Amino acid sequence: MLIIVNRKKFIRFLCLIILVLGIICAVPYGFKQIMYPLPYQQIIVFQAAKYQLDPLFVAAMIREESRFEPTAQSRKSAKGLMQLTDETAKEVAQKIGIQDFTHDMLYEPEINIALGCYYIASLLDTYNHDIKLALAAYNAGGGNVKKWLKDPRYSKDGKTLTDIPFQETKNYVQRVQNSRQWYKRLYPNLK
Numbered sequence: 485m486l487i488i489v490n491r492k493k494f495i496r497f498l499c500l501i502i503l504v505l506g507i508i509c510a511v512p513y514g515f516k517q518i519m520y521p522l523p524y525q526q527i528i529v530f531q532a533a534k535y536q537l538d539p540l541f542v543a544a545m546i547r548e549e550s551r552f553e554p555t556a557q558s559r560k561s562a563k564g565l566m567q568l569t570d571e572t573a574k575e576v577a578q579k580i581g582i583q584d585f586t587h588d589m590l591y592e593p594e595i596n597i598a599l600g601c602y603y604i605a606s607l608l609d610t611y612n613h614d615i616k617l618a619l620a621a622y623n624a625g626g627g628n629v630k631k632w633l634k635d636p637r638y639s640k641d642g643k644t645l646t647d648i649p650f651q652e653t654k655n656y657v658q659r660v661q662n663s664r665q666w667y668k669r670l671y672p673n674l675k
Contacts, residue, residue, distance in 0.1 A: 520666050522674075523552050524565070524593050529674070531597045535605035539674055541615075542601060544663035545622075548656060554593050563590035566600025576603050616645060619660055624653040 522528070522543055532539035549567040550556035562569050568576070570587045576599045577585035589595045604622055611617035611629075621629040628650070632638040638647045648654040667674075 520547065520663065520670050521552060522667075522671060524597065525674075527594050527597050531601040534598075535601045537601055537605055537608075538664075540667035540671060541660075541664050542597070542604075543667050543671075544660050545600070545604065545619075546597070547663050547667075548659045554596070555591050563587070564596035564600075565593055566596050566603075568596065568599055568603065572603060573599050612643075614644065615661070616657055619657045620645065620648055620653050623656045624648075624650050628653075 520543075524546075525539075525543075528542050528546070529539045531537075532542045546552055546565045549562075550565045552565065554565055556565070556567065557563050558567055560569070563573075568590055570590075573587065573590055574585060577589075577595075580598065580602050582589070582595065582599075590599075604618060607618040607621045607626070608615070610626070611621065617629055617633075620632075629645075632645055632649065633642050638649060639645055648657065
């Protein structure tokens, strides 16, 4: 009888191992669909190409900014998928020729992604395509990044940041970079 009980436990243990292995093997598909979705893919790809951006970088930004919620609004009144402030959005809308721009348009995915892509592309140009600097400026503002680059506590060479003093911005930059890596793994054919 003792052998049978141990045998039953062994069979249960094997079934549990098989179940766990099945879940582990299925995780990439489920993980992709749940944790790193890609709604608005056509808009993202189109706008990213227009501004010579990696669409997976744009997707990572949107994921971290709004979790793909088009009506998202931050405590600082940044709006939409890419969380643009009214002031930044109005300035960018003029530059890209959006006629009769209103702040409610920030909740429209096509417009928000177009504005956000233009803005991050211009920041990348400003900071010699240094993603860390561009993301820091996107989150904390270009004025702060300019101050940090002049401060030897945060920049040894005045061109790169060794540290970001705002914890929120530091976390944001890291989260976007991590999300971008996941998107690259999960969507290898999207470029």
